[in-house]
Amino acid sequence: MVSKICTGNYSAAYGSMRSRVRTVAAYPITPQTFIVEHISEFVNNGEMDCEYIEVESEHSAMSACVSASASGVRTFTATSSQGLALMHEILPIASGMRLPVVMAVVNRAIASPINIWVEHNDIMPERDSGWMQVFCDNNQEVLDMVLQAYRIAEDRRVSLPMTVCLDAFILSHTVEPVDLIEQADADRFVPRYKPTGPILDPDDVNAVGVFTPPDYVMECRWQTDKAMRSAVEVIGEVNAAFAKQFGRDHGGLIDPYMVDDADAVLITMGTASSTAHEVVDDMRAEGKKVGLVKLRFWRPYPMTEMRAIAEKVKAVGVFDRAVSFGVGGPSFIEFKSAVFGIDLPVLNFIGGLGGRDVSLADIRYMYDKLLDAAKTGEVRRDVTWVGTRGVSQ
Amino acid sequence: MKLKDLPDEELFTRGHTACAGCGAAIAVRNLMKVLGPNTMVVNPACCLLIFGATYPYLAWKVPFHHVAFENTAACATGMSRAMKVLGKDETLIMGIAGDGGTADIGIQALSGAAERNENMLYVMYDNEAYMNTGIQRSGSTPFGAWTTTTPVGKVKAGKSNFKKDMPLIMMAHNVPYVATASVGHIQDFIRKFEKAKSMKGFRYIQVFTPCPTGWRHDTAKTVEIAKLAVDTGMWTLYESENGKVTISKKPKMTPVAEYLKPQGRFRHMSEEDVKSLQDWVMKKWEADEKYAQCRQ
Amino acid sequence: MAAQALASSAHSEGGYATAFPFFGAERRGAPVLAFTRIDEKRVYRKTQVYEPDYVVVLDESLLDTVNVVEGLKEGGMVLVNSSKQPAEVDVGIDVKMATVDATSVALEVLKQPATNSSILGALSKATGLVSIESIEKGILQVFGDRLGPKIGEKNAKAARVAYDRTLVGESHGKRELKSAEKWLPDVKELPIGVAGVPMSTSAGAVGPGSFVENKTGTWKVFRPEYDTEKCTMCNFCWFYCPEGCIYRKEDHMDFDMDYCKGCGICANECPADAIRMVR
Missing domain, CATH: 3.40.50.920 (Rossmann fold)
Structure with a gap:
């Protein structure tokens, strides 16, 4: 075990590395920026085997994550406030396609007035987006929940995207001791990525995101509703498994x-x-x-x-x-x-x-x-x- | 590849629901013949989405993806990087969008992907208006054209701005390949898609695809009008390969009026407006030619 | 637009009317569904019509794939765009039947096969629900507003000509009309994320490449007539066909009428004059 003083932003970035994320598309915004900087460093230092896409906006960040996930790879992104608002359109697309994208959201006030400090109003409009959302109160929990998020999101009973939320500055920029989980331990907890549904694959032709008439939408929405209900059980199981392996019980819901x-x-x-x-x-x-x-x-x-x-x-x-x-x-x-x-x-x-x-x-x-x-x-x-x-x- | 060598297999099948005489449908089924089965497609909200993929039916026989309207190039980026991760780099990722999804709402994501030189082919099928929503003006609509948002009214009639020069904007990104094509020029069309397929990095092809419904012309005239666009200089066929620009076909400089005549969308235009458009064509051709000369 | 013009006509006679299409995203020429309700008092219901008094069929070939009389009220009437006599049109039941060759009217008056204005004239004649004068007014308003007064006038004329040519009678149905089966998966069967997965269902194939199930040949008014002798096998028509329904054979081309929408590009582009469009 390596206990180290680090910020919530570092915890989130580190968690994505230890979860063996293979594609990250992200865009800087205060106070999330350090997350994308840390990931860039991991990638450029060869510590993280990942395609890091320096997109030109948060909208493109989420779009690239959706399409990469739909193509069968584990993805991660991070944002905050106005950036989350710009992503808004794509969030229900991720959940509607049942893609287990994981995103760190550093909660920051939404303008106007423009302000970069903590508030939860940025994520409230996403309540009905079909994303699971967990709020953390310490940096260890941020790291642990990124790992747990992949297990929860990629469970076949769930297959939904998830945000890991941390308060602007109070976690994102505050250092406290964190047990930096080692790769072998993380690998034991987060299994190799297997897509949860049909994907885009040149060797197995499917379509993801077809224009859908009224005859099919009610059934699709029901499935998503059921998945969110099933998540309740899965969250409990994953928390218990985590507690057993790492000795830290963060609670369930x-x-x-x-x-x-x-x-x-x-x-x-x-x-x-x-x-x-x-x-x-x-x-x-x-x-x-x-x-x-x-x-x-x-x-x-x-x-x-x-x-x-x-x-x-x-x-x-x-x-x-x-x-x-x-x-x-x-x-x-x-x-x-x-x-x-x-x-x-x-x-x-x-x-x-x-x-x-x-x-x-x-x-x-x-x-x-x-x-x-x-x-x-x-x-x-x-x-x-x-x-x-x-x-x- | 010669026309006769194009494969018989349709990767974009019959039974699709495009309007009769659809130029975009001509482009799509033929470009898919050139690109072949190892292609994955992402397509935003546009006519093609609806007529090629309405659940549970698809005309596409390759993996097909739709996400939203303004993010085709970002989605193609995600797919392309994912293929790299999975060791399937040989799979061609094609983003294909209309002029609204490209020149207007999609230009930010497109510019970003081009600047990063993402490994993809981006095709804009240019039918010069928002046809899916019922013929509204786009940045790619030509001067003078009637659309439902540039209606022929008592004090104003038709579009008052000139067509946005998307290929030039794309060439300014210094990407490996930019080309213009037309459904009226078969060999040129095939050659350009073949070339794009053979290259890596960011490639952009803009195909001129008349729309009988939106342009108000006889459904039989789709190809004829596409050819007239090239003959009159309304649409220049050229390509830029690693920065070297080549004009594919010199326009005959047939008077623009010949091009306008069969299309209902231009019927209201005054002589003065036709002259403005003719002047624009002359200047555009002059600029295209000069540009090609200085990028040899 | 026809449904709207009908509503407008009824409204001009002092009635209350609502009209709406089934909000699809159909392209021009594809079969569509539209509803009109006419009453003396305000119509509150905003649902589709399941038990119509009148059914109007703009394309006779739809009778092969749609049970158009499903839900038709006792004593209801069917109006079909057809060159046949009313007694010759078989919709599977004994029913009041009206016919009009709206396509010919449209081609004569409008020079294009847009039948929606003609059929309104026929509806007025067949049902007496709305006078032909009101129909003309409704068309002038709705078509005129949308497409300009000249086009409005032409369409009003088409309605009048169709009115004069409409035949009203009865038909005794013998064949069994059947609507094509639809794939309607339940929550367990629908792939997650509404993914387009290749599957064969009782209603036919779905998923990638399955649009071949959709026979678009019913859309056409004109069809290509092909002369093998003249054909040089240049392959131009094969490239230019938006549908991909011209097939290359060893020494000739095959035109698949199940899918041809009759656009006429092949005939227009054939350098050897081997294709012409006929009705």
Whole structure:
């Protein structure tokens, strides 16, 4: 085992190398750029046997990945924010063709106003793109999830593309110790690539992406829906296999912490989960019964797991680093839909937009509100904008 | 290869649903005869996608791929690199798109792939408008032409800009091969596709393919009009091989009016407009000839 | 456009009408499906028509591959573009039948085989649903708007000529009309990603090269007539045929009428005058 201090961007790039990706098409964008730089270095140093395509846009990056994957090779790309928006058109094509493309997304605010810092609003429009999406809260998890992503995406029951999400700067540019998995170990975990469906092959003629009339589309959509549902099981299996081989259990769709006897829990995505972990420890030491649910998979969404938690606790808070204007946070909306019919107070906290720091105090503030709601059973205000000047708290 | 030596086997089969008299269909079935079965095709949204591949039917007998509209060259890049990874470099990757998918929305991906000298053949079949969506103006539509977005109205009629010179743009990328071809010139057509097939790196061929539906001409006149385009200088046949430019056929400089006459899309044009187009042709030919002279 | 013009005509008579094509991506000349609904009150339903009062068939050859009377209401009527007498057209059931040689009308008046305006004139005569004057108005509006007033007028004239030539009667069907079988895989059978995989199904081949299942020969109005004696075997027609339905044989060319769309390029380009187009 080689433990080394490295950034989230390095972890993502390293993960793609260890997964023996054979084609990468990518385009620079802050704060993702280091990922493509690291991959270029791996390739040019002969450490990574891979075609690196220096495309002229993210749109072409995803297009080249789709076509390379449709031609039967393992592919990887990475992007962020505006670049993801430019790829938007091609994302449902990857999933519709059932291609196991893996992409690192460094979550960054979407313009306007133009801003390069963390926010999850860039990926929310991709919720229904047919991509699996996992959010990480540390650099080890980024590396581990790139490897896991290939196993999950390339499982025949799934055969869908997947993003590994990491928060801009807070992970992408922050160094922390990471166990850099060695090639032999990675090879034991990620099998040699075998295409999951019919591909473009001069020796076995098929077509991928034919113009399709109404007679066939409902059945195709149903298959994709089924694949996303099947992913729930596969994600659990792959997590267990990973934990067994590497001794690290990141959890499946969710990673609950101190939830079982909690009065109030907070649901978080990305690095806020890591910060909240400390707050839970502090407040538990003070005798306050709080817990944390780290929402890892945004798609497939943990419907069953969330209902089980709602049955257990007295109040739930959802922290969103994104907003659906006029309604609330996307994660809040999703949770409410998952627990429909269960009577408990659900509060939404919106914060950390455009890179605003989410402090220990911010999270403690959320827990205080939650404990209050747990006691009274009342929701005085469902959506709260945390630390926003001129907005009542 | 002589016409008689072209194989009988159709890699783009009959039963496709192109309009009667389709110039693009003539180009595709014949270029596939030249390129042969070890070819993989990527094709964006365009007439050819629909008439050659409507699920569950395909006219293509080679691997066929469609992704979106503006990314043909990027997709061909992905396929080409994948073949390299798999040790199947001998497989020819062909991106084939219309003028809208090439000269307009697809030019960014195309320019990127050309600049990187990706190993592919990119074919633009030029029917001078967005025919798939019902005849809208493209950058490749000639001056004066009626389209549904340059309609003959009371104050404006026809396209007010001249045709974009795509082959010249492609030659500026210094790629191994750029050629113009026409469905009206059989031997030239065969020779250019043969040459493209024999080379490596980025190759671009733009084929002139009349469209009876969009150009409003008799379906029987497709080839005749393609020939007239060359005779009048509306379409210059040339090629650039590793930077050396050769004119394939000198135009007879038949008056442009002869070319315009059989086509309904030009019927409304004033004498003055016809003269503008004639002037443009003269200048274009002069420029093409000079360009060829200085790139020997 | 015909469906729209009919709706426009009905609307001009004070009725409510909706018209829409089956939103396909068919090229010109290919068989298409279009629907028109006419009522005195507002039509809310936005679905395809499954039980029509009238069925209009623009191409007689479709009777071989489509059961056009499927769902036709009791007492409904069929109008077919045909040079035959109504009694001679067999649609498999006893039915009110009208015929008109719309192709000839179109060729005479429009100089091209676009039958959609002629058939509207015939529909007016056969059904009395909309007056011929309203049809003319509808055509002037819809065709005129789209293709210019001159073309609008010509099409209105075609409708009038067809109106005068329409024959109305009855036909007693004997043969069994059958629609061609379609491959409709369920969620287990459909290849993932809707991949085009070569397969033979009960409805014929699908996947690469399977368009040969689609006999486009029904599209044509004119067909090539070939004179072996004159042919020099230059192969030009073989190259220029957009369909690839001219086959090279040792000492002659074979023209496959199952696929020929009748474009006429072969005849136009033949340097030896060995091909001419005939109806």
